[in-house]
Amino acid sequence: MKIERFWTLVFAIGAIFATGCFVYAPFNDDWWLIPNVSSVGKEVDHLFIIILGITGVVFVATQAVLCYILWKYYDRPGRKADYIHGQMKLEVIWTIIPASILVFLALYQMGTWAKIKFRSSLPKVQPVAEVTGRQFQWVFRYAGEDRRLHTDDDIFTVNDFHFVKDEPTVIHLKSADVLHSFFLPALRIKQDAVPGLTIPVWFDSSSAGKFELVCAELCGWGHYKMRGNVTIHQSQQEFEEWLKKTKSEQDRDQLSLANAANGG
Amino acid sequence: MSDTAIFPVTLPASSAKPVAKAAPVTPGKLAMWLFLATEIMFFTGLIGSYIVLRAGSPPTAYSNKYSPNTPISAIPNPEEVTFHKWPLPYDNAVNPLSIDLTAVNTFILICSSVTMVLALGAAQRDDKKATTRYLLMTMLIGGTFLGVQVFEYYQLMFGHLYPVGVSATGHFRPNVSLFASCFFTMTGFHGTHVAVGVFMITCCFLQSLRGVYGARNFASLEYIGLYWHFVDLVWIILFTVVYLI
Amino acid sequence: MQRTGVEKMSDHGHSAGHGHDDHIHPAPTNFLSKYVFSTDHKVIGIQFLISGLIMFWVGGLLALAVRWQLAWPWKPIPLVNSIWAEYGYRLPPEVYNKLFTMHATVMIFFVIVPLLTGAFGNFLIPLMIGARDMAFPKLNMYSYWFMWPSIILMSYSFFAPGGSAEAGWTSYPTLSSFSWSTSGSFNGQTLWLASLLFAGVSSLMGSINYITTIIMLRAPGMKMFRLPMTIWAMFITAILQAFALPVLTAALIMQLLDRVVGTNFFAPANWMVANSGNVVGGGQVLLFQHLFWFYSHPAVYIMILPAMGMVSDIIATFSRKPLFGYKPMVFSVSAIAGLGFIVWGHHMFQSGMNPALGATFMLSTMMIALPSAIKTFNWLGTMWGGRIQFTTPMLFAIGFVAMFVIGGLSGIFMAATPVDMHIHDTYYIVGHIHYVLFGGSTFAILAGIYYWFPKMFGRMMDERLGKIHFFLTFIFFNGTFFLMHIVGMHGHPRRIADPTVYEFLRGSGVVGMNQFMTINAILLGFSQLIVVYNFIYSLFLGPKASANPWNSNTLEWACPSPPPYYNFLKIPTVYRMAYEYSADAVAPADYWPQDQPENSEAVASAH
């Protein structure tokens, strides 16, 4: 084989490897998006796959053309290169086609973004908790019996977040010291916690169970271990039982209250 | 862009004498304009931040009875306190700046721009005496501006004791409030620019004593003049946004 | 059109021919003025090149330590583990943060920017426009020597109490602005800020010089629309730099003042961190991010545009074909630069910035992909129907096109705000970074080194070693970075010292991928020893290079290799664009240098 042909293969192998990874990914749980449980997450995944499809086609097409060129037009005796400076028609075509794809993508996702983050689309419910990031833990303040935050019967937990399945859930996100980021990978939710701001975040979940909360913004030496547990309850009743239990433990253990209140 | 740029050779900036007769600007002048453009972006960064910070300052940030940014929860009798979003001019309870003095100082700086123009004009007319005279005046007037600013800083930081609404410690220093931080950073950087300008004008003045500038050699006066007018212009903007509104 | 150009040119050429000898600056007389404090743009370019390549190793080795920790968390790192003997040979977690912070800082501010604009910009601009030097050779020298305080401060910060900075290369407050918030926020962060201020001044001097030189010192006949793409890219880059960098300077100064004077720009009212005393505060945390990205987004284009320019020239040369769509190329470079100023918010989609603003930034970000698309297609168009010579520089240039497409397309995912919500601050971003910065900028730099080495040092590099180097780099590069997209979409956060803290990252697939990437990274690092060997060997023992070894058209090949200190004995006159390859007019020759006068019959047949 001619060495020139060899280079075509090298570039082809690169492209095949890249494409292959994404073709294989859905078949391996460790490779693919982790299973989604939220309604906004469904839309995010849907968008992800659409973009993956579009970029995948673009990618395969450009790499195929590249390899074809390398295969066909390599230097050899008797070959003369074309003498052409460009072609307006082609330029117009390859401006308009990507432009329309990009405009389509931009408009297509607008709705999802508005639904997730715009203040106007925040569900009209009481926040289930006030969440405060601090070096290096998540502090949760739940409303007590009176269903209102910042009263004497508030319940505190550290790195332990509970809410109820199928209910639109709102939290108020704050930071006590530096930037943190509230990241629920299984719900596709991410929002930075910013010192000085209180940011409402909403989400929901279609299944109950245990999940993980990640701190996704660099916050110091312990950033890597700023992990929280998330428990999604089957029903409001189950959640309230948990709240009650936590409350009684908290009343018993005044020390933990004092500690947590410092952070809240 | 035209195809007239034909400087076959260049020499170090100090001795760069354009070879082409047709060239509309010299490399030095172009570079000076570019430098000023970067300076504009720098001050835009500072002034833009000032505007954003000021707009985002909470309505209770300043008050006549408590030091800046005292949490409202720590104030026992909020009804009796007058709150401000930002210190307003002449409001002595929260604003320590002496606007009258600075207004005079602004006028002084503008005068120095005028004398700089006159110095350049004199050089172009080949009037070496007048060049030297106007340069000396520019230098002195610029120095006066700096002197007044130093005096102002001294009064603010050490000379006076201000009410608690200005500063918890009584002294107005960069760390006492956001207003102070903005004030000192912006006027401080402007002051540094004036100082550099005065230094360069002093050098020009010394050169002019040797009769260096004349109708055939006034490029560096022109460049420094450009810089000086720029510094003047920035001051007018700063004076407006920091002191007057 | 060409004809009138020639007529006009000829009398300029004439006037330029007059008495230029007395303008040639004197030859440097001693070692210091020749190699150290030189004002010769070529020497300064090579100084930037060497220091950049040395810093490349610093940045690369830091990256390998990062990779080691990710694959085998807390296992002693071979060779260097004794540094942490007192911690039981384990890497302390804050050191991990220092590693990637300094890795990125070094790579961006001391490798890519100095190599692209400092080394290639300096070396090529005067040569390619047909000038004897920069407009301000002294300023040029200062620009290089201002890098040194910067490098020294940054290197010293490793040894400062608390160690070097560890707030990421983005240095967001309040982590970076309160000394107590993390150990690297003691003097390390202050030194980091001071260092970058020097680097900024250096870059600013450079860019003013480049813009002036390109506007004022072009050889007769070198119209703006005859400039090679490299020069167009350098020109636009310098403008970007000049307008964006001062804003970063302002931001860095404000952060520095927050730290050392106690100003209140980036701290909210009455704030405290890690039991430090309260500050008065009243400022805004997000303001820094806006200012930072107002510079640093344009900065990523500063790191790709010169690369794109160099690649355009290399591809045209080795396809023996005119560059396809020269004007569209120029316009897309300008469009990238222009749009580059209004997309900075795409780094802040999840930052708490107003989501409506996020939507507008999303729109502008989508639009900025368009000029890149045009460029990609034009590169393909250039190669199409060409006579492609697979030299080492060409291989790296093709590699650039192939890899930049991957990096660019992953950018589309992140531009989509809802998708960014999932992949922001994950390895998906890290994958993007490295595809554009390594697969893009670094590939182009390597292409540039192989391509211009003969001009710089007068000797050829070894082609066989070059090809082996390309092959290994291409393979291991993809092995190192492609899977980052996969772990990233799985949710793997960036900047974490130990992924196994999270259950969903403990699966054998994720751990396996992390180890696979690390092994590839180490091999990638080792492969670079080949180019080092090739570089040093060829420097002294390579075969002597002719003036124009690649049969290229641009002006730098019109002077000897290496060029004398005055570059051109006689300032060349430019008759045409840089891309007249395989023109019938000059057949059987397949190139037609810009400075070669056309004979009248050739002109007649060409029109």
Ligand code: HEA
């Ligand atoms: C050389 C550097 C470089 C370049 C060129 C780019 C190019 C682009 N970047 Fe990238 N970017 C970085 C360096 C760079 N980036 C870095 C360092 C970061 C991380 C900073 C940090 O947080 O540490 C970052 C982060 C970053 C983010 C923030 C992500 C986050 O933190 O959440 C986003 C979001 O929109 C983004 C988008 C883009 C886009 C849309 C482009 C576009 O310009 C790409 C355009 C190119 C193409 C699209 C490919 C070619 C086109 C085609 C083949 C045509 C057809 C295509 C379509 C129809 C889709 N980048």
Ligand code: HEA
């Ligand atoms: C140009 C930029 C550049 C380059 C080249 C690289 C190169 C590499 N990077 Fe880099 N990286 C960044 C820019 C870059 N990176 C940025 C901006 C970040 C974000 C940081 C942040 O979050 O703040 C990052 C973050 C980052 C992370 C994420 C850390 C984290 O978030 O926790 C990782 C992890 O694997 C990583 C790995 C690597 C590896 C293995 C290489 C390897 O490719 C390195 C191999 C190279 C060498 C060993 C040296 C080779 C030497 C030469 C080529 C010189 C040749 C000499 C002659 C010709 C004489 N990088």
Ligand code: CUA
């Ligand atoms: Cu908290 Cu990272």
Ligand SMILES: [Cu+2]
């Ligand atoms: Cu960007």
